[in-house]
Amino acid sequence: MRIITQQKLGGPEVLTIVDAPEPRALPTEVLVRVKAIGLNPLEARLREGEFPLLGEPPFVLGWDVSGVVEEALSWRFRAGDEVFGMPLFPRAANAYAEMVAAPALHLVKKPKELSHVEAAALPVVGLTAWQGLVDLGGVTAGDRVLIHGGGGGVGHVAIQLAKALGAHVITTASESKREFVEGLGADEVIDYTKVDFAEAAKDIDVVLDTLGGDAAERSLGVLRSGGHLVTAVAEEDTALIAKFEAAGMRFSGIAVEPDPIALRELVALVEQGKLRVHVQETFPFERIADAHRLLEGGHLRGKVVLTV
Incomplete structure (x- = not known):
């Protein structure tokens, strides 16, 4: 699979796409084939080294993710389920990737009212x-x-x-x-x-x-x-x-935490027509540097999302 990583701290240009082994799901986890990744201003600050939440490079950024379950080692989901969430935050979830292994408890089923792009924009x-x-x-x-x-x-x-x-x-x-x-x-x-x-x-x-x-x-x-x-x-x-x-x-x-109960409450508001997620712009996986340039420019209207 492909991942987006960085070998050093710096501007958007340090983000590079490389091949890497697929992650392995452990018991109680699921392996998700990623369809979209939500980007957050925090990630630009981590990329630059403003504070060492993930330690020194190399590391893989990203938490907001939406995709399809490839393998389920938890009773909560089955292969083929469409899911989204914010796994593991503030520990590395390695979500800038084509495949992500995540605790099943940190994900919920994606409602039909949300596209993968919109779902990936919602969790954080x-x-x-x-x-x-x-x-x-x-x-x-x-x-x-x-x-x-x-x-x-x-x-x-x-x-x-x-x-x-x-x-x-x-x-x-x-x-x-x-x-x-x-x-x-x-x-x-x-x-x-x-x-x-x-x-x-x-x-x-x-x-x-x-x-x-x-x-x-x-x-x-x-x-x-x-x-x-x-x-x-x-x-x-x-x-x-x-x-x-x-x-x-x-x-x-507040330092945001994974919470499937609250995430399902947000899904209910989406289904009731009381909540919609606005995505200002989407970028393909290959244009991660351009996405980060927009992200760090500020004054965004809603979210920026990467498609896979």
């Missing part, structure tokens, strides 16, 4: 949104929710999820993405290029931060008393945590 962003808004944020009907970066991968799913939970959804997005995020269900859109969200938003129950920078700290002023900030990008900022606690606010950091 969908589970981050679910774990942030449902498991940590506890969002319920009537809550006022502010989502930073509503046009991006996590943000565009989070808008739809918050709406499905019955929340009033406010999001920050550029004017070029206004129509997009309103189409997803955003009740209010704050154009961050012209308006300071810290002045435009108030009495917020839950803030979901997908951006980093100073967005989390500046969100302190928009929360109601006892409000809750959930961040996917500043979860270990001890000084910021102390600042929120001193102000009587809740602070939660």
Whole structure:
């Protein structure tokens, strides 16, 4: 089979396609013939060596995967089942490949409503949104929710999820993405290029931060008393945590985890027509470097997906 690997840290050009032995599925695992691979901004940062989650090269990036079960060593699936998921994160899943061995528990059956491309785009962003808004944020009907970066991968799913939970959804997005995020269900859109969200938003129950920078700290002023900030990008900022606690606010950091129960809940929303995954662009396997150039450019609308 072919894999995409890198021998050194650096720009998109370090990603190379090589031949490698097929992985072996162990008991409780399945071997998946990959049809599509979802790409995430984290992978560009790992490729460059911003932090050593996977250690030193060589390594194979990738977690979001959709494909067909080739061999099943688990009672959960049979050969021929179409499945998708986010196996093993944050350990290496080696998903930039034509074949992937993964724990059956980390995958779910792909619904007919999702293509392999759309399914591959969902797990990381969908589970981050679910774990942030449902498991940590506890969002319920009537809550006022502010989502930073509503046009991006996590943000565009989070808008739809918050709406499905019955929340009033406010999001920050550029004017070029206004129509997009309103189409997803955003009740209010704050154009961050012209308006300071810290002045435009108030009495917020839950803030979901997908951006980093100073967005989390500046969100302190928009929360109601006892409000809750959930961040996917500043979860270990001890000084910021102390600042929120001193102000009587809740602070939660999320590092996304595989969760088949939540993934099936997201599938149910897809089947009910309450959630759709937006893919900005797809690239063939051979154009991985071009895909990473788009990925690291920022300002994406939804996700970027690699087809196999």
